[in-house]
Amino acid sequence: MYLIDTTDLDIPSLAYTKFIDDICELLICLDSLTQYDSTISITKDSISQLIKQSVFNRNFTKILTSGKLKILLLDLLTKGNIIKKNYNFQKTNYKEILKDYTLLNGYKTNVAEKNFFTYLYSNTLETKYFEQYIQTHNGLTIKDIGNRILLKSSVCPYCNGSYLDNKSYSKDHFLPKANFPLLSIFINNLVLSCGVCNERYKLENYYIPSLHPYIDNINDQFKFTFFEDIEFVIGIVITSPINSQIYKATENYLELFKIKERYNSRNILTNSQEFLGDLRESFLEKCNDKAVNSINDIKIIIQGMITQKIHKLKTRHSTQLFSKLHTDILLQISNNLDEEAESIYFSLFNKFPQNH
Known part of the structure; x- marks a missing residue:
């Protein structure tokens, strides 16, 4: 729920872009070859030799001539230019596409693209030759990229409710590879998340x-609220201007990951109540220790404690579960300081303040 800065991956990720560019150039070369010499026929038997005779580096040719990939490549012949055009547009305008689907101008993938690029992602990224190709072009392997992101945030960025480590994270294609196969190894489109968010809720x-x-x-686009009149419930308020694009994007995010429903599960409600109970107990203890005698004294102490706790949570939001929820609970108490202070006053003196 908090922004993860991945700008340090911009340069290492260029190797992945280079790999897609090389595929497009190979397809264009093969197409030009058949146009130049009509006697040349590219088949599953001849394509390996033609790729090996190309100007591309050894690791690249090893990848493209191994296993099923060379057969799937056959179905992309004559499509090199259009793939290059679509890929360059999608990666260059990725941020804008996430806000405005019409920029794709009716783009729809085809079976050949889907089969080739999804196979590439699923069966190639962690092979020796692919990793050597990436490192030759000053990139980071997909595992190293994952580890670098985990150093920035060890909590799921979608739900803020599950820990991630190098053995227990899921790689989510933010724009699904089934619909956007050209982005299957585009690093900005690969989000490290928990298995629940990716495999139960988001899927495709x-x-x-x-x-x-x-x-x-x-985090800036909505806030959690809590209600405890009849039963304890977590609510959500979108803080972006209504009818704005960002408001709709926030609605979509909350719906996609079922945030409200999940945050009203028994486990999270229990966590919230325990956090709130411990918080109020700490308020009471501090006020008792300070021997307060007025409602204003109580408010000053509570507000000081809230400010400290919010600051502490902000420094730990990338490593602490439910930091967004806990911060919003603290802010709600801060906005209702009179009510909270009166409750503590009553606990201390067994009476409500007459005036303050």
């Missing part, structure tokens, strides 16, 4: 406009 679903944890500070 997506909305546009969207909030993206590497682009948007989702």
Whole structure:
């Protein structure tokens, strides 16, 4: 729910862009070859030799001539220019596409693209030759990119409710590879998340406009609230201007990950009540220790404690579960300081203040 700065990955990720560019150039070369010499026929038997005779580096040719990839490449012949055009547009305008789907101008993938690029993602990224290709072009392997992101945030950026580590994270294609296969190895489109968010809620679903944890500070667009009159309930208020694009993007995010429903689950409600109970107990203890005798004294102490706790949470939001929820609970108490202070006054003196 908090923005994760990935600008330090801009240069290392260029190697992945270079790989897609090389595929497009290879397709264009193969197409030109058949146009130049009509006797040349590119088949599953001849394509390996033609790729090996190309000007591309050894690791690249090893990747493209191994396994099923060379067969899937056959179905992309004659499509090199259009793939290059679509890929360059999607990666260059990625942020804008997340806010305005019409920029795609009716783009729809085809079966050949989907088969090739999804296979590339699923079966190639962690192979020796691909990692050597990436490192040759000053990039980071997909594992190293994941580890670098985990150093910035060890909590799921979608739900803020699950820890991530190098053995227990899920790689989510923010724009699904089934719909956007050209972005299957585009680093900004790969979000490290928990398995619940990716594999139970998001799956192949997506909305546009969207909030993206590497682009948007989702935290700023809504706030959690709590109600405890009859039963304890967590609510959500979108703080963006209504009818704005960012308001709709926030609605889409909340719906996609079922945030309200999940935050009203028994476990999270219990966590919230325990946090609130411990908080109020700490208020009472501090006021008792300070021997307060007025409602204003209580308010000053509570506000000081809230300010300290919010500051502490801000420094730990990338490593602490439910930091967004806990911060918003503190802010709600701060906005209702009179009511909270009166409750503490009553606990201390067994009576309500007459005036303050």
